[in-house]
Amino acid sequence: MLFCALAGVRLLQIVNRFQERIQMKRIDLQSCLDELLVCASFKDYCPNGLQVEGRDPIQRILCGVTASLALIEEAIKCEADAIVVHHGWFWRGDDPCVTGTRKARLAKLLAHDINLFAYHLPLDAHPVYGNNVQLAKVLGWQPTGPARQEPLLMLGRVEHPIGAGEVARSVAARLAREPLLVGDASRKVSTVAWCTGGGQGFFEQAIDAGADLFLSGEVSEKTVHLARESGVPFIAAGHHATERYGIQALAGFLAEKGLEAAFLDLDNPV
Numbered sequence: 001m002l003f004c005a006l007a008g009v010r011l012l013q014i015v016n017r018f019q020e021r022i023q024m025k026r027i028d029l030q031s032c033l034d035e036l037l038v039c040a041s042f043k044d045y046c047p048n049g050l051q052v053e054g055r056d057p058i059q060r061i062l063c064g065v066t067a068s069l070a071l072i073e074e075a076i077k078c079e080a081d082a083i084v085v086h087h088g089w090f091w092r093g094d095d096p097c098v099t100g101t102r103k104a105r106l107a108k109l110l111a112h113d114i115n116l117f118a119y120h121l122p123l124d125a126h127p128v129y130g131n132n133v134q135l136a137k138v139l140g141w142q143p144t145g146p147a148r149q150e151p152l153l154m155l156g157r158v159e160h161p162i163g164a165g166e167v168a169r170s171v172a173a174r175l176a177r178e179p180l181l182v183g184d185a186s187r188k189v190s191t192v193a194w195c196t197g198g199g200q201g202f203f204e205q206a207i208d209a210g211a212d213l214f215l216s217g218e219v220s221e222k223t224v225h226l227a228r229e230s231g232v233p234f235i236a237a238g239h240h241a242t243e244r245y246g247i248q249a250l251a252g253f254l255a256e257k258g259l260e261a262a263f264l265d266l267d268n269p270v
């Protein structure tokens with residue numbers, strides 16, 4: 001059963017199959033997720049795993065894309081013991097001082113003794129729960145595996161070769177969000193490459209890997225020129241919109257373990 005009803009936000013329900021919900025010690029949940037997502041093998045821009053320690057044990061978990069103030073407030077309303085996100089805190093290059101919005105978020109989390117777990121690149125790349133693989137499921141693409149020497153760049157095929165314009169229309173329908181298509185809309189697409197979120201920097205590698213089209217979440221000014229000059233169209237489908245699915249799948253995994261877990265989609269236009 002879902003543990004709370006939230007007004008005005010889209011809550012995707014993960015129904016717990018177990019009659020009796022379990023509690024897990026924080027350290028056990030941490031090692032379970034760290035091992036599942038093979039955190040030790042990633043060099044990342046942020047710490048993966050437990051970022052802020054809260055109460056122990058843990059039973060109720062709210063999952064979301066980003067550890068925003070809004071998500072923390074929903075976790076407080078739901079009396080969640082832990083928040084699990086894709087975008088956590090303490091990014092390399094961040095101002096390390098606890099001031100302004102950083103202070104507001106941290107103060108709320110600590111005041112309510114809620115644990116914060118974050119999984120960034122390990123959740124992008126995971127072969128089952130990862131953003132790239134889960135996005136392919138939603139888009140109906142068949143992944144053939146990551147590009148050589150770049151585990152975050154996924155390659156795959158569309159079911160039947162179609163024009164890039166048609167791919168963009170299908171993406172719009174499946175993500176319920178209008179993407180930006182740049183480049184040749186009439187190019188026939190059979191091999192696709194993609195990287196969720198801010199993966200537009202992999203565009204040249206996608207071209208080198210033989211992709212007919214590259215999709216990511218965000219777009220940069222130079223991406224447009226590369227699409228036009230290479231003849232390989234590019235789709236920016238939204239950072240948030242392409243990264244909703246890994247953390248949602250992880251919420252499903254936690255629910256399967258017997259924990260009370262739900263995914264909350266707090267919309268973001270970017």
Ligand SMILES: [Zn+2]
Pocket residue numbers: 087196197198239243
């Ligand atoms: Zn991201």
